[in-house]
Amino acid sequence: MSLTDFIAGLPKAELHVHHVGSASPRIVGELATRHPGVVPGDPQALREFFAFRDFAHFIEVYLAVVDLVRTPEDVRTLTYEVARDMTGQSLRYAELTCTPYTSVVRGIPIEAYTEAIEDARTAAERDFGLVLRWIYDIPGESGLPAADATLSYALEHAPDALVGFGLGGPEIGVPRPQFQPHFDAARAAGLRSVPHSGETTGPESVWDACRLLGAERIGHGISAAEDPELLAHLAAEGITLEICPSSNVATRAVASLDAHPLRAIVDAGVRVTVNSDDPPMFGTSLNEEYAVAARLLDLDEQGVAELAREAVRASFAPAAVRQSLLAEIDAYAAP
Numbered sequence: 001m002s003l004t005d006f007i008a009g010l011p012k013a014e015l016h017v018h019h020v021g022s023a024s025p026r027i028v029g030e031l032a033t034r035h036p037g038v039v040p041g042d043p044q045a046l047r048e049f050f051a052f053r054d055f056a057h058f059i060e061v062y063l064a065v066v067d068l069v070r071t072p073e074d075v076r077t078l079t080y081e082v083a084r085d086m087t088g089q090s091l092r093y094a095e096l097t098c099t100p101y102t103s104v105v106r107g108i109p110i111e112a113y114t115e116a117i118e119d120a121r122t123a124a125e126r127d128f129g130l131v132l133r134w135i136y137d138i139p140g141e142s143g144l145p146a147a148d149a150t151l152s153y154a155l156e157h158a159p160d161a162l163v164g165f166g167l168g169g170p171e172i173g174v175p176r177p178q179f180q181p182h183f184d185a186a187r188a189a190g191l192r193s194v195p196h197s198g199e200t201t202g203p204e205s206v207w208d209a210c211r212l213l214g215a216e217r218i219g220h221g222i223s224a225a226e227d228p229e230l231l232a233h234l235a236a237e238g239i240t241l242e243i244c245p246s247s248n249v250a251t252r253a254v255a256s257l258d259a260h261p262l263r264a265i266v267d268a269g270v271r272v273t274v275n276s277d278d279p280p281m282f283g284t285s286l287n288e289e290y291a292v293a294a295r296l297l298d299l300d301e302q303g304v305a306e307l308a309r310e311a312v313r314a315s316f317a318p319a320a321v322r323q324s325l326l327a328e329i330d331a332y333a334a335p
């Protein structure tokens with residue numbers, strides 16, 4: 001079996017992947033047919049619209065898709081169909097980062113949003129055997145009003161499957177410390193802290209995520225590679241970095257895959273997981289990201305299986321889900 005085939009069939013968990021950013025051309029086509037306008041519904045035109053060109057084009061596609069999610073039924077369709085696509089890559093468990101704020105400001109009441117994602121989650125678990133959990137993230141570019149609103153959705157309208165509280169969007173010009181009160185309140189309510197940091201900013205923002213936001217895992221965190229003391233801190237505290245190699249190249253956070261600091265981070269003893277971030281929009285998939293990681297880290301089948309186990313261990317999945325998924329990986333990877 002080739003390593004590509006091994007990865008394709010390997011049972012996996014994904015921890016860093018965005019809800020709207022996971023919409024494939026197939027899903028966007030369905031939404032575009034419901035809401036005719038800027039986004040083409042025709043499959044060929046849609047594939048061209050979607051083809052990744054550069055970061056500015058990614059933002060354009062992303063916002064166009066955000067604009068297509070207008071009703072609770074759109075939220076339900078997006079979520080359920082993303083789950084279907086995940087199952088096609090042998091995912092068994094995913095923590096999907098949702099940004100309810102962007103839907104609520106477009107007119108979907110939070111109660112209807114919550115009901116729609118929960119409906120899709122239970123249907124996906126029943127139909128595909130995929131277990132989903134939610135991370136609600138603050139869209140950093142919308143500032144403190146968005147943070148206040150996102151916290152209230154997480155505390156006063158929490159869906160059953162909400163496990164984490166995050167912070168996304170651009171980092172430059174969006175200092176992490178201002179969100180400390182929101183993370184304090186979310187953590188006090190039992191939510192796990194998973195902010196993005198150190199993607200396009202230096203190690204100081206990763207320190208902020210650790211010291212001020214109580215991060216248990218960090219989205220990206222790749223600039224930690226510039227700071228040996230920070231790497232030692234992450235390793236000692238067992239703070240996991242959610243690494244998304246192709247995303248980092250697409251956003252120009254790193255110049256090329258060969259220039260990615262994954263190897264240095266792993267060699268420093270920091271725990272990592274491999275993730276896809278916004279896969280169709282970056283022209284990638286979780287399977288492709290595993291292949292990239294295997295190349296950067298010189299991994300064989302057993303090494304790749306260990307990456308899959310690390311994602312399960314670093315997840316916030318229920319104990320029974322973790323045990324059964326680890327057993328399934330062991331059985332699949334048994335020589």
Ligand SMILES: [Zn+2]
Nearest residue numbers: 168196219277
């Ligand atoms: Zn992300």
